[in-house]
Amino acid sequence: MSEQILMKGNEAVAEAAIAAGCRYFFGYPITPQSEILEQLARRLPEVGGAYVQAESEVSAINMVFGAAAAGARVMTASSSPGISLMQEGISYIASAELPAVIVNIMRGAPGLGGIHPSQADYFQSVKGGGHGDYKLIVLAPSSVQELIDHTILAFEMAEAYRTPVVIFGDAMMGQMMEPVVIPDIEPLPPNRPWATTGMEGRGPNIVHTLYLPADKLENHCNRLFAKYSEIEHNEKRSVGYLTEDAEILVVAYGIMSRVARAAVEMARDDGIKVGMFRPVTLWPFPDNALQAAARNARVVIAAEISMGQMIEDVRLALGNRVPVVLFNRIGLVPNPDEIYAAIKSKAREVNANG
Amino acid sequence: MAKKGYMRPPTLLQKPWHFCPGCNHGIAHRLVAEVIDEMGLQNQTVGVGSVGCGVFSYEYFNFDGIGPSHGRSPAVATGVKRVLPDRLVFTYQGDGDLAAIGTTEMVHCAVRGENITIIFINNTLYGMTGGQMAPTTLMGQVTTTSPRGRGREQGLPFRVCEMLATAEGAAYVARVALFNPAQVNRAKKAIRRAFETQMAGLGFSMVEMLSACPTNWGLSPLEALKYVEEKMVPTYPLGEFKVPEGVK
Amino acid sequence: MFQVNFLEQYCKGCGLCVHFCPKNIIVLAQYTNDQGYNPATINDMTKCTGCALCARMCPHVVIEIVEGGAA
Ligand SMILES: Cc1ncc(C[n+]2csc(CCOP(=O)(O)OP(=O)(O)O)c2C)c(N)n1
Ligand code: SF4
Ligand code: SF4
Ligand code: SF4
Ligand SMILES: [Mg+2]
Numbered sequence: 240m241s242e243q244i245l246m247k248g249n250e251a252v253a254e255a256a257i258a259a260g261c262r263y264f265f266g267y268p269i270t271p272q273s274e275i276l277e278q279l280a281r282r283l284p285e286v287g288g289a290y291v292q293a294e295s296e297v298s299a300i301n302m303v304f305g306a307a308a309a310g311a312r313v314m315t316a317s318s319s320p321g322i323s324l325m326q327e328g329i330s331y332i333a334s335a336e337l338p339a340v341i342v343n344i345m346r347g348a349p350g351l352g353g354i355h356p357s358q359a360d361y362f363q364s365v366k367g368g369g370h371g372d373y374k375l376i377v378l379a380p381s382s383v384q385e386l387i388d389h390t391i392l393a394f395e396m397a398e399a400y401r402t403p404v405v406i407f408g409d410a411m412m413g414q415m416m417e418p419v420v421i422p423d424i425e426p427l428p429p430n431r432p433w434a435t436t437g438m439e440g441r442g443p444n445i446v447h448t449l450y451l452p453a454d455k456l457e458n459h460c461n462r463l464f465a466k467y468s469e470i471e472h473n474e475k476r477s478v479g480y481l482t483e484d485a486e487i488l489v490v491a492y493g494i495m496s497r498v499a500r501a502a503v504e505m506a507r508d509d510g511i512k513v514g515m516f517r518p519v520t521l522w523p524f525p526d527n528a529l530q531a532a533a534r535n536a537r538v539v540i541a542a543e544i545s546m547g548q549m550i551e552d553v554r555l556a557l558g559n560r561v562p563v564v565l566f567n568r569i570g571l572v573p574n575p576d577e578i579y580a581a582i583k584s585k586a587r588e589v590n591a592n593g
Numbered sequence: 594m595a596k597k598g599y600m601r602p603p604t605l606l607q608k609p610w611h612f613c614p615g616c617n618h619g620i621a622h623r624l625v626a627e628v629i630d631e632m633g634l635q636n637q638t639v640g641v642g643s644v645g646c647g648v649f650s651y652e653y654f655n656f657d658g659i660g661p662s663h664g665r666s667p668a669v670a671t672g673v674k675r676v677l678p679d680r681l682v683f684t685y686q687g688d689g690d691l692a693a694i695g696t697t698e699m700v701h702c703a704v705r706g707e708n709i710t711i712i713f714i715n716n717t718l719y720g721m722t723g724g725q726m727a728p729t730t731l732m733g734q735v736t737t738t739s740p741r742g743r744g745r746e747q748g749l750p751f752r753v754c755e756m757l758a759t760a761e762g763a764a765y766v767a768r769v770a771l772f773n774p775a776q777v778n779r780a781k782k783a784i785r786r787a788f789e790t791q792m793a794g795l796g797f798s799m800v801e802m803l804s805a806c807p808t809n810w811g812l813s814p815l816e817a818l819k820y821v822e823e824k825m826v827p828t829y830p831l832g833e834f835k836v837p838e839g840v841k
Numbered sequence: 842m843f844q845v846n847f848l849e850q851y852c853k854g855c856g857l858c859v860h861f862c863p864k865n866i867i868v869l870a871q872y873t874n875d876q877g878y879n880p881a882t883i884n885d886m887t888k889c890t891g892c893a894l895c896a897r898m899c900p901h902v903v904i905e906i907v908e909g910g911a912a
Contacts, residue, residue: 263676289675293668294701301665301698305672308659309639313672331662435657435673437680439636445651447642447660598843598906599896607848610901614878615855619900774897776859807855814855814900 241423248383249274249413251421252342252406254283256314260426261340262288263313265302267295267321270354271410272344275316296321300328300341307337308446310434311420312426316342318410319360320351320403324366329403332575334448334463338397338429340390341375342406347512347570355570356409358493361548364405365522372460374467376404376474377521379492382532383417391424400427400470407521409544411494411572427451470523478517481507482532485514487585490529490553491542492518494572499542502578511586521549526556532556542566542578602626604635606655611646615814617771617804617821618646620667621685621714622653624781628788629681638681643695645687645807646720652763662835664695667702670709681788683710688729689719692751696728706762706796710787713753713799716806717825724809729753731828736809752830754801758834764796766834770803770826772818783833786840795837803829843891845883845906852903854878858895864888867895 247253253275256264262277280290293299299315306313317325322343332339345360347353362368364377376396380389386408391402434443480500482488487506491499496517504532506513516532518525533539539561541550547565554563566581601607604626612619629638635656642650644663651658661669666684674682674738691699691713699711717726726739728751735741754768765787769780780802787798803825805817812820845867852874858881859867866888869879881903883889889906896904 263672265672291671291675291705294697297665298668298671298698298701301661301668302672302675304661304665305641305659305669305674306676307672308669309673309676311672311676327662328665435659436677437639438638438657443651443655444657445660447651447658447663449648449660485662597893598908599893600905600907601902605902606853607902609851609876612853612886612900614853614900615857616900619902620898623900623902774894794866814857815860818857 241420243418243420245416246383246419247274247414247416248408249344250278250384251383251387252316252390253278253407253421254421255387256340257282258421258424259312259391259394260428261312261314261394262286262307264312264315265291265293265306265313265393266315266317267293267299268419269318269321271346271413272316272342273316274413281523283437288548295330296324300325303339304328304332304335304337307332307339308335308435310429310431310436314340314342316344318344318346319357322360322363326369328339329375330371330373331448332403333373333375334371335446336401337403337446337532338401338465339403339405340393340397340406342408344408344410346410351397354410354569356411356494356544356572357496358409358543361545361550364407365552372520373463376402376470378404379407379519379521381493381496381517383412383415384419386412387419387421391422396474400466402466407493409494447522457564473547474520475523475525475528476519477528478519479528479532480515480517482514482516484512484535486535486589487511487513487540487582488533488536489515489540489542489578489582490518490549491515492508492521492549495542498573498575499578501575502582505575505579506582506586511582513586514580524552524556529553529556533561536561538567538585539563540585544568544572600736602630604630604655606653610653611649613808615805615807615817616646617802618714620771620777621712621802621804622650624777624784625685625712626654628781628784630685632788634806635818637679639673639677641666641673641682641684643684643690647685647687647714648721650685664690666690666695667698667707667711671702671707674707674709678708680789683712685712686714687720688713688715688717689727689737692728692731692753703757703760703763703797703799707796708791708796710791711799712784713801714804715801715829716804718806718809720806720809731824741757752829754799754834757799762797763799763835764837765798765840768801768803768829768831768834769786770821770831771805772821786836789840790837793839795839842887843889843906843908844886844899845889845895845904847881848884848903849874849880849891850876852878852880853901854880855900857898857900858904863892863894864890
């Protein structure tokens with residue numbers, strides 16, 4: 240089915256999961272991601288899989304734990320409050336080194352917040368969220384096609400590194416329709432000699448996260464972090480746009496990067512030397528590429544639909560070399576005009592300072 | 594009881610256990626292993642442990658095992674079973690794990706009629722963390738967090754079997770005890786029936802075992818068995834609450 | 842004739858086998874094992890009927906009972 244079709248973001252995630260060989264989904268309804276559930280409830284039985292509606296996100300993520308331990312390619316999806324409930328389970332999945340894909344179609348918060356587009360769960364997934372020393376691969380697609388491509392990529396990464404992978408969408412990306420192609424791939428069935436499937440023909444396989452002796456716990460954490468170093472080495476992804484001569488650099492991910500790009504184009508028409516840098520992986524954060532993109536920058540604008548979360552990683556990457564300021568809106572995806580205005584005002588300051 | 598002699602079930606690894614002297618967790622482990630061996634299911638079993646004094650079950654059983662987080666074992670077992678519907682999948686949970694933090698997961702596993710078995714070790718308190726009060730603590734029972742004895746303001750004992758028996762998805766529900774050899778034999782029969790229920794695809798099954806924790810009860814192993822018989826059984830009556838057609 | 846074998850190093854001296862043996866032939870030894878417990882033992886094996894009540898109640902899977910005389 241490699242022809243172009245028009246698809247909603249949430250449905251696209253569901254179809255991409257099936258294309259990637261995912262056959263098990265465990266979830267709980269929450270706006271604005273419920274179409275992922277609904278689509279998979281319809282589709283998974285058709286392809287020999289199972290959809291189980293859990294009684295909560297706490298249960299859903301633990302069903303994911305069990306299915307992954309039993310050797311299956313498995314996914315769950317939710318939105319911010321539901322992802323909060325999953326944090327304990329995610330810590331266990333990371334520690335047990337189970338492959339799993341977790342989609343967060345973010346909505347405004349804290350608390351019940353609203354159902355508007357949001358990027359306010361950056362800290363939760365990129366910096367931790369659950370207890371203990373672990374990392375999650377976090378992918379930030381910016382179009383419906385990328386939701387598809389990143390869903391497939393997420394399954395590959397989860398499998399390759401035996402680690403949970405989070406995909407960030409938001410209320411707008413989940414709902415918007417765009418023309419897409421679902422690639423016709425034939426993923427191999429999962430190859431997991433360590434899975435707990437019944438020990439026919441081998442000794443017992445154990446999936447657990449308990450390391451009572453201090454030295455065993457230290458070894459376990461060191462081993463996990465050796466893996467995370469490898470991921471940092473291999474998987475940092477980003478896209479730059481007109482960064483070579485950029486004196487102003489806008490850094491934005493996901494839906495915000497599309498708005499930022501449009502704003503950059505408007506400002507370029509005015510002759511402003513502005514570019515855009517878009518992290519595609521939020522962890523591992525593409526710090527080297529950002530440093531390169533910002534080499535001529537005199538000011539960096541971190542544009543986010545949050546009170547400023549990614550901005551901390553931008554500052555970590557760039558140090559004191561260049562001022563980093565926040566452009567943000569809450570509860571909506573801003574118009575390009577608004578970022579354009581922010582770029583214009585920074586351009587005036589940069590020129591005034593010579 | 595005509596059979597004479599006794600051999601360790603091969604499905605129990607021979608290694609020292611961390612259980613306190615006289616702890617009934619050991620009897621429960623042994624019975625589960627005996628039934629799995631008698632049914633020839635050692636290679637088809639996935640055991641799902643829990644957090645509590647049974648936390649090392651996967652190290653003691655000689656089959657595939659999973660160690661989940663506190664209380665979530667029925668959800669984890671659901672995930673396993675949906676992927677491997679022909680396997681014997683059971684959880685092994687204490688009363689704190691099952692009847693407090695994991696109540697939701699346990700109830701909905703039964704309500705969905707998930708085709709798994711829960712082995713539920715009720716010793717009236719949180720053994721592993723030092724004997725705090727649980728929802729299953731008896732009225733008047735002294736624990737480290739009910740130092741004056743459990744009073745009305747600390748709630749009333751939680752009868753899980755009686756509640757689960759009302760769930761249509763629950764096929765086999767039984768409460769047994771381990772305080773003498775006859776009870777131990779009955780307990781073993783219940784485990785067998787629960788596993789047979791599952792292997793016949795009849796739905797959710799649970800065996801609750803009234804189990805002695807001599808250490809946190811401050812009793813000798815023998816006194817602790819007497820405590821189960823005299824104090825626990827009146828609050829938690831023994832018996833089969835639900836038996837499916839086809840499992841006699 | 843039955844032989845009751847105690848995996849002595851695993852015995853925790855809980856005494857349940859002592860209590861439940863209908864022949865009253867099991868005792869806890871005076872000495873301690875590596876774990877520091879007085880392990881269960883039998884002096885007069887000839888009285889054993891092989892009923893296995895001791896093994897049924899042992900929480901630490903210490904006891905195995907085989908038919909046939911002691912070597
Ligand atoms: C989320 C969480 N909360 C608390 C604990 C601490 N904890 C470990 S075991 C346990 C209680 C176990 O009691 P129970 O399930 O009755 O098992 P028992 O030890 O009595 O056999 C608790 C509260 C934990 N591990 N995780
Ligand atoms: S504390 Fe109680 S339940 Fe835990 S091992 Fe000791 S006797 Fe058993
Ligand atoms: S088998 Fe029976 S008679 Fe023999 S020692 Fe054990 S309990 Fe006593
Ligand atoms: S019942 Fe088992 S552990 Fe207890 S004293 Fe007898 S042999 Fe030892
Ligand atoms: Mg308990």
